[in-house]
Amino acid sequence: MTTPRSAQTLKRRGLLLVLSSPSGAGKTTLSRALLAEDEAITLSVSVTTRPPRPGEVDGRDYHFVDPARFDAMAKGGELLEWALVFGHLYGTPRAPVMAALKAGRDVLFDIDWQGTQQLRQADAKNDLVSIFLLPPSMTELARRLAGRATDSAEVVASRMARAKDEISHWAEYDHVLINDDAAVCLADIRAILTAARLRRRRQEGLVDFVRELMKDQASPST
Template sequence: MSEFIHPNLTQPQRRGLMFVLSSPSGAGKTTMSRKLLEDDDHITLSVSATTRAPRAGEIDGRDYHFVDNARFDAMVANGELLEWAHVFGNRYGTPRAAVEATLHAGRDVLFDIDWQGTQQLQQTEAGGDLVRVFILPPNMAELERRLRSRATDSEDVVAGRMARAATEISHWGEYDYILVNDDAAQCLAEIRAILAAERLRRFRQLGLAAFVRDMLGVAG
């Protein structure tokens, strides 16, 4: 996806936005995130810090920043995280410095986080940059079918994820956009449409006022 850049506008053309995708486990947020990143060069994934152990194939710094509990405690105490939460017995958090640098450079940051993290992001000084999208499954039976089709989780884990899903879904009203992932291609198209529209919001086009003044020949 390309963006029109007018030579008279001051760089960067806009401040980046924080684009959140949330859903209960199995509803599709991770799949949607990966596809969006594959197709859009103007958005970067926020790499979370976590206390959980790496899974097979995961690389430190690419998939997560894997840290021990002492380091995570220090990051919280020093204000190095924009948000953090307990999820399935481990802690996850968003490192502040990388996100803020990306936003100031005019690039967007994609967050694959839950409602707890989203609430915390809304309360930060960058809350005005936040765009919140919640992805729902078509129904709970389909959500359970998707979880079981992974064949990677025990019965207890699946039951725990289903129980947590009800709590997560109850927070749908805190989001700006609600999508139902019944058809993956359609859901992805809707996500792209939301991102395109949010990028064009007037307040995000930093050089627009000067551009219009020049167009009309009006002195600054």
């Protein structure tokens, strides 16, 4: 009789979980909450040309590089995706993401619609699960941005102007959630993640498990 295995022990290929939203809609808060409670998921650390903000650590929050280095990485195929956002370049290093997928770890992306489109065209496109977060209203979005107290009125106005363009891409995503309650929205993200992990094609150890199951000649209990 073969030794039984649970679904939790099956070999699984990792996935790319994208959270996108206009600035202020809650993706950073939800990303941090998801990372804090799920050890099987890791945050993709982007490379950027913007200068570090107070408290940010190179290699933890971002990989901070100059434009020349970023250009070399983009031309050399070292980035899965990249985009120009608010005057600065942001991109996703390819090597650590592909290594995580192979090891069965999921990678969380906090990127915009431009980066998501590029991921859909990359060699890991079949591993992509995308979620777009909508604010409950534009008034609430403006209130959240103003409440940060970290951006000037000009920056808040710029982010609000950009928000409509970002929201116009909602239909390009696999899932769309309205973030009017962070706890409920986090539960919905967990549900989406669980379902994606259980897709047949993602469970690489399932074929061997079924073969062992079919070989099991144990007699039914009487």
